[in-house]
Amino acid sequence: MTQVTKLAGHRFAQADYAIGRYAATVPSETTLEEVTHPEFFANHVSVFRPGMTIDVLSDDHKLDCTLRVLSVTKTSAAVRVIRLFDEATAPKVASGDVSPPQISFGGPHHKWRFLHGGNVIQTGFDTKEAAEKAAEKYIELMKGE
Numbered sequence: 041m042t043q044v045t046k047l048a049g050h051r052f053a054q055a056d057y058a059i060g061r062y063a064a065t066v067p068s069e070t071t072l073e074e075v076t077h078p079e080f081f082a083n084h085v086s087v088f089r090p091g092m093t094i095d096v097l098s099d100d101h102k103l104d105c106t107l108r109v110l111s112v113t114k115t116s117a118a119v120r121v122i123r124l125f126d127e128a129t130a131p132k133v134a135s136g137d138v139s140p141p142q143i144s145f146g147g148p149h150h151k152w153r154f155l156h157g158g159n160v161i162q163t164g165f166d167t168k169e170a171a172e173k174a175a176e177k178y179i180e181l182m183k184g185e
Contacts, residue, residue: 060092068100072124075107078116088112094119102127138182141175143168154178 062084066075074080075096081088094107104125110118142155145168152165154175161178165171 060087060089061095062087062092063095063097066096066098066103068098068102070098070103072103072105072121075103075105076119076121078118081117081119082115085112085114085117088117093122138179141179143171143175 064075064081081094088109090109090111092109094109096103096105096107098104105121106123107119108122110120112118139157141161144153144155145151146153146160146163150160150163152168152171153163154161154165154171156175156178162171162174165174
């Protein structure tokens, strides 16, 4: 019979306390090369601990990754990529059929408006065409287009 070495108690802890997880929202043009540069997080190394993770998401959602902190100095942090979203290889999700918005005149205060799912989304349009155009943009946003 094989003898199994058991994991010591101090090596097993709830991840929230042991590792630490942070989130960084970066500007749209930020690249993976920039966020993995040892000095990119220089302003925040005082809270860094080896083993912690950083979820990085750009404003336009094109850069979406998770980094693991490997080592920390007073001015830098070595990180490695443990997860990277790649649009080209990601499974495609078919957007479901979205119900059409309803355009109506809501009276002198609401003016022209559009509703979706029975909820008033936006009001105050001077013309029906303006409300229809705003509703189209809203539906495109819902579909992720």
